[in-house]
Each structure stands twice: as structure tokens, then as C-alpha cells.
Amino acid sequence: MSRIGVFTCHCGENIGATVDCAKVAERTRNVPGVVHSVDYKYMCSDPGQSMIKDAIKEHGLTGVVVAACSPRMHEPTFRSAVEEAGLNPYLCEMANLREHCSWVHEKNDATTDKAADLIRVMVEKVKHNTPLHPIRVPVTKRALVLGGGIAGIQAALDIANSGHKVVLVEKSPSIGGHMSQLSETFPTLDCSQCILTPRMVEAARHPNITLMTYAELEKLEGFIGNFKATIRKKARQVDEKLCTGCGMCITKCPQKKIPDEFNEGLGKRSAIYVPFPQAVPNKPVIDKANCTFYKSGKCKVCEKMCPTGAIRFDQQDELVTLDVGAIVLATGFKVMRTDKFPEYGFGKYADVIDGLQFERLASASGPTLGVMKRPSDGKEPETVVFVACSGSRDRAKGVPYCSKICCMYTAKHAMLYKHKMHHGKAYVFYMDIRSGGKDYDEFVRRAIEEDDVKYIRGRVSRIYEEDGQLIVKGADTLLGGEPVEIKADMVVLATAVQAQDGSEELAQRLHVSYDPYHFFAESHPKLKPVETNTAGIFLAGACQAPRDIPETVAQASGAAAKVASLFSKDELTREPVVAVVNRLPAPTFSYCVGCFLCQSACPYQAIEAEEIRGRDGTLIKTLAKVNAGLCQGCGTCVSTCRTKAIDIQGFSNEQIFAELMTL
């Protein structure tokens, strides 16, 4: 005989103002199987929970229904209270009187009736509940970090320093990401390379970190604590062990006119190259698309020059499979390069450049060695116009969101320019100045007040060339929309920050969600900012949304802390709300006929095949089996199964039907 206790909560005014809770509790007392029914103002409070615990003991309850708010919020609270009183926590259920009733209806009798109905339904369900036990899974204590920008480097170092192994996978030939391209960084104007390079070297030398550059994730299987990752190590055509990084091959390579990615096309590189002098590892790769040997079968100059015989023209891509327990996604961002703004002439006029190109122009290690020279003719630009929000906050043509870093880096750019060319003129066209952050607003004020950068509030409508100069047409909206025309020698567009190419596909491969702009989505915007909705996969840096270095580093450390706490246990427990294929006592007995429709339906690849063999080893039957580690309890298999052989634990057909039949 069931002995159910029902606890109706007022949730203060939330439920109490619309539902007559006392009446509901009173009526519930008559529901068959209910032996105890009370109402209380705040069920989740300490006294509220004590009421439940006491009642379980006093009335010998076999099940509990808490009629209150959303289970998402408080189910764990009440389940652990029930557990403390010695009852299996899965014998506690919640009826959602708030979102499902009081918040969506007026105060009247019907609302109270509905609340009573919702409780009756849950009482019927609890009567059919069985005790469930958490699933235990082992943990592989090695993390995989995807992306070797500052986010990936920081996360890898923090995990490694907490004593765990890390594999850092970077798709380009060197780690460092966009930060390695920056000249000086806001808000302190310290040299980006100077603070980054030591971190890069530390990551490369750390005994707990395995660096895999020029490599990409090919496949991911498994689940939290037990992932299996397949990494493609792209052929560098250089034996990393033999190469000493002397650079002989690079100096002698005949192909020297290839636009250089690291310098954003403002410089040239050879076909065998390291992206930049401080690259880690400092070992070259051959760019096969541009190498004479791969194009015509002749050359091999690098091979002849290499003193250690490290060149390998026959090297092939290599697939490496790794067991890892957690993954940190840190694949960063790209800046918008677009012809969506033909009116700005980007790509048409050599002297209209974007922010990253300006970083390279300003950098001491850049193509001009830090001397301000405009790309077209190397002339020192006497007037430079900076255009903020180029494509950001623009629903019509660009992206609607704020790219967050541009206000700051534009102020930085204008300042760097003025520091190098005191007599030059710098103008900034802006919409608003969004410089929230420690010492950030002061930084922008400094650009305006001390470095004499002219800020004009208004959009630029068109940029065109006339007599060797760029004409920037805009409006000054603080002067009532007065048209402004500036003759400039160079224009720098702060183009929108966008998700990295291929992030949508990567997200699908990892089963993590992404937003409409292909940035990876966090599990909860406020309370779970570094988690994804796939357990064991965490986020760091600009792959989640536009962000600057301090924020990126803080989040990377947050993700690393999550990984470290995951690795602090030898076993993980998971909610047992997963699918099971029914097994009547002897293993051969199951309704499952082995059609495996469920396998193709399961979005998490959680269904496996299990062979049932007789004593003599002959195959009797092949059944579906649920991998409890992978199953997310979505129930897709249940609705697909033609023989009703699969159930979600805690949501069996019997339980659901019982609920419906009481209505």
C-alpha cells in the first residue's frame, strides 16, 4: 500500500496569490494513497524541508509529492531532503504549481482546481515510482584543450598545474592565437608578445602538457570522463624531432611572395615557413599549395639545405586516438572580412585596412617593423580615420551584437598612431563608447584628452578614393547630423568579431549547442557560463562570444577549475534518468527484436548492440543496449521503439499512463 505525503508550497505570493493552497492541501487529503497533506509558505526553507523529513518518519511515507515551483530549480533540494530521511530520492516528485499554474492563470476557482489536478497526477506517478540509483562511471584524468590561443594556453597551464595531463591541440602551425598578432594591449599598453611568449614556452615545456600543433579534432566519441578523441596531425613535411629550427630551409626557399597570414596579408612569406619568429614550436611547415615541388615536381631546395635532414616530402597525415575525461573548447574568433560593405572599399583600396592589419602595422615585429607606413605606397599616413562598429550592431547588413573589444582597441590604435606620429591627425567615428571594465573608460578618456584623438559620433556612409587620398563621408550626430568629410591617408575599420570558420560543424561533432551566430552556447547564461550542455565539455575565450584578454583568461581559469574538480574524483555519478531496454529475468527475454530503429534515432549515439549467446556460444539474439554514460534521457528511442521495449527510468510508459488516467 502506498503512503504518499503531499506538501503544497505558497512560494510566498508566487503561488499563494492565485491558488488557494490551503484548499488544495485539504482536497488532496482525499486522494487515494495520500496519508498526509499540508501547505506551507516556503517549502524550500529549512523548516519546510524539516516538515518533509519529519513527516516521512512520523507517517512512514513511501513517496513524496512537493507541489511548488519548477523542478529545474528545486528538485535536487527536495530529493536530498527525502534521502536524508532515509527514502530513495527518486520517490520524490514535484508538481509545478508555479510555471504551470499560478503564473499563467488568473486567481479563481479553476486555477485552484487545476493545482489540485496537477497534484493528483503526480501522486499517481509516485505510486508507480521505483527506487533508482545513481550511475557510476570512471574518469580518465586527462584533458583535451582545442585551440591554442591565450584561452587554450591558460586553460592547459591551469589544468597541468593542478597535476593533470593535458593535450593541447592547435590547428595552425604555432600556438598563440590572435593575441600573438597584437602590438600593444589595452588598457596598459604593454607588449602583447612580451606577456604571451613566456606562457607559450611554458605550455610547450610543461611536463603535463602534450602540444599538438598543425592538428585538428577529427572525431569525438564517448561521454563525460570517458571521451575518445581522434586527432588528425597534419603532415608538416618536416620531422619535428630532427628539426632544430635553424631556418636554413626558409632563407633558401625560392617561393617568397606568398601573402603572409600572420601579418594579415601585409607581408610575404616563403612556402616553407614558421608563422612568426617566436612561434612555438619553432619548426617550419611546408605550405603544399604554394610549394614548387608539390606543384611541378622539381625544387627540393629546402631538403638540400637542411643540415639535419629533417625535410620529409613523403610525410602523411597521422591519426591519433586519445582517451580523455574532459574537453575545453577554446577555438577563438575571426574578424569579419566582407564585401557586405562595398561603400567602405575594404579589399578595393589598399589603404582601407581592418583592426588586425593595423595591429601588424603597429607591431615592432610586423612587416614595417612598427613604423607607420600605409600599405599602398609606404607613405607615412598624416591623417588616419578609425571607423568603429563596422558591421557590428547593424541588423541590416552586419551582425546585431556588439563586438565588445572594438571601442577599446580603436582607442588603443588611435593612441598608438599618435604616439608614433605626434603631428598626425587621428579621427574616430563611433556610435557609443562602450568601455566598461577596470581602467577602461580612463583609457578612452586618455586617448581623447591627452592624445588629442578626435572622436566624432556618427556613422560613416562612404569611403572613396580621390587624387590619391581616401575621402571619408560621415555625419556628426552631436552637431545635429551635420555632414562630415575627412580626407584621410589611411582608414582602419573595426570590423565585427565573428565565430571561427567551421565552428558550427565542430559544435555538431561535439554535440554542444551554438547560438545563431555560431558562437558556442553556454549551459546557463548566468550560473553556468563555462559549461556546455554536454557534460564534460567546457568553454573558454572568444569562441563563446566576443571578449578581451582579461576576460578570456579569467574564463579559461574557470574552465580549468571545472576540469580539475571533475578530475578530483575517481568515479562520477550521473542521474539515473536514462533509457533502459527491458530485460525480463532470463537475459534472453526481452521484447526487443533487434531492429535497431532506436540506434538510428538516438541523437547521442547511446544505443549499442549486445549479443546474447547460449551456453554453447551460439548466438541466440542481438539486443539493443543503452550506454548509460552517453544517454541523455531524451526519450527519442522510446517513441521510436515498435515493441515498447525501451523505457526512460523514472518516466516509464506505466508511469505516464497512470498520470494520464487520473485526469
Next chain:
Amino acid sequence: MKIGYYPGCSLLGSSREFDESVRALAPALGLELVEVPDWNCCGASSAHVLDHHLALALPARILAQAEAAGLTEILAPCAACYNRLSTARDALEKDPALAREIEAVIDLPLAGTVRIVNILEVLDRFKDVLPGKITRPFAHKVACYYGCLLVRPPKVLKFDRAEDPQSMDRLMAAAGAEPREWNFKTECCGAAFSVTRTDLVAKMSGKIVDNAVKHGAEAIVVACPMCQSNLDMRRPEINAHLGAEHTIPVLFITQALGLAMGIDANQLGLQRHMVPAVMAPAAV
């Protein structure tokens, strides 16, 4: 191919040569123009600043007349007509209640089945056959000038790249011309002030003429009667304002293509231009 034809007022008046050249070009391309019966003025120049309902009712009546004649698509060569008709159509499609109101005003049923296309869109449909019809390539450097009404607002017209349109350049290249990169493809010529403030027109149109010349163009090619008349008819004022003697002719795209297809210059109305527009035969 049959298509509805809405010449509008300017093609019967100040820009007769546009109408003549469209009509001359059509048969050569195998295009049959069916004039919208009993059409009225679309109200482009002033209705929209006077009365919102009037600005919708005038084009709506044209659309209803076209619908009644069984047309599904009408060509409006004038950029202003094209713009007004399209804007009205869009507004009525988005607001059925308003459409019913306007229906009552014009006292004609309006199902909203008629699409409006501009001259470039229509010519673009012949891009594959066009090269085969070129007998006297228009071998000149040209500045293709789209003006503001042909491509804006992009949300309503959905035609070409609003800030850097390409369709006219492609057509002219197919006719053997060399379209130049220049700066003011979509700059306003000042059409709204055409009569009232010729000083402003001289300034605005002057920039356009001057820039086309600066970028080496030998002719400006347009697809809007207002642009054409400003750049052509106001040339004395323009030149006075610029202190220059610009003699660059301004041709309708239909005239330029017509010449390239060997159609007689007079049939294309070229003799009507203020700035002599018969292109030097040596260069042809």
C-alpha cells in the same frame, strides 16, 4: 516574351527618348511590351510628401489596372515610378487591412499579383543572347550611374548590391564597353530640387559628372529619367558651378545597348539630348 509596360509621365514628356529607346530595343530582343490600360501618374515627385493614402492609391490603381488586364509583371523604366510602385506594393502586401482601404478608395479590386521590375532587371534576362546581337560594340569607357532610387531601399527592392551595384556594368561590358571604377554610382543627383533649386542640382550633379570624367569615362550611362535630365539638361549650370567645360554625354542604357545592336540613333532618340550624344563613329 510578353511583359506589362508602364511608361509613366516622364517617358511621355521630358524623357521621350527613354520611351523611344525602350520601344526600339524591345522587338530586337524579342520582348513584347503590353502597355497598362488607362494608366495614371504614380505620384512619384510629390504625393508621398503630401498624403500617405494618395501616395499608395495612385500606384495601387496602376497595379489594379494591370491586374485587370491579366498582367503579372510590369516594367517601369523610370526609376522613380519603379520605386513608388514597388514601395506601394510592398506596403499593401504587408498590411492587408490597408490594402482593403485603398481598394475602396480606387474602387477597383486589388489582389496584389503584379510584380514590378526595372529596366536593368529585364535586360539582365537577355544576358545570354545579348552578346550575339551586338553588331557595333559600344567601345567606350563608361561610368554606369544608378542613382539613388533604383537600388534603395534594399529591403523593398531587393535589387542588386545597394552600395555597389553591378548589373548595369555587366550589361555594358557585354555590349563591348569598358565600365570604369568610379565613386558616385549611387550618389544622389539632386532630382528633388530639379526645378526649385538649380544651384543645388548643379552642385550635386556636378560632383557626379566631374567624378565620371576624372575616372576616364567617355559617357555616363543611366537608367533613370531624372538623373538623365539633371546631368544632361543642367549641364550649363553644372559647368558654370565647376568652372569646367565637361562635354561628356549622358545616355540611357537602352540607347547605349541600342547603338551597340545597330539600331539607328534617331530611332533611339539620341538627337533629343542637350549634350550631343551621338558617340563619335570612329570610336564605335
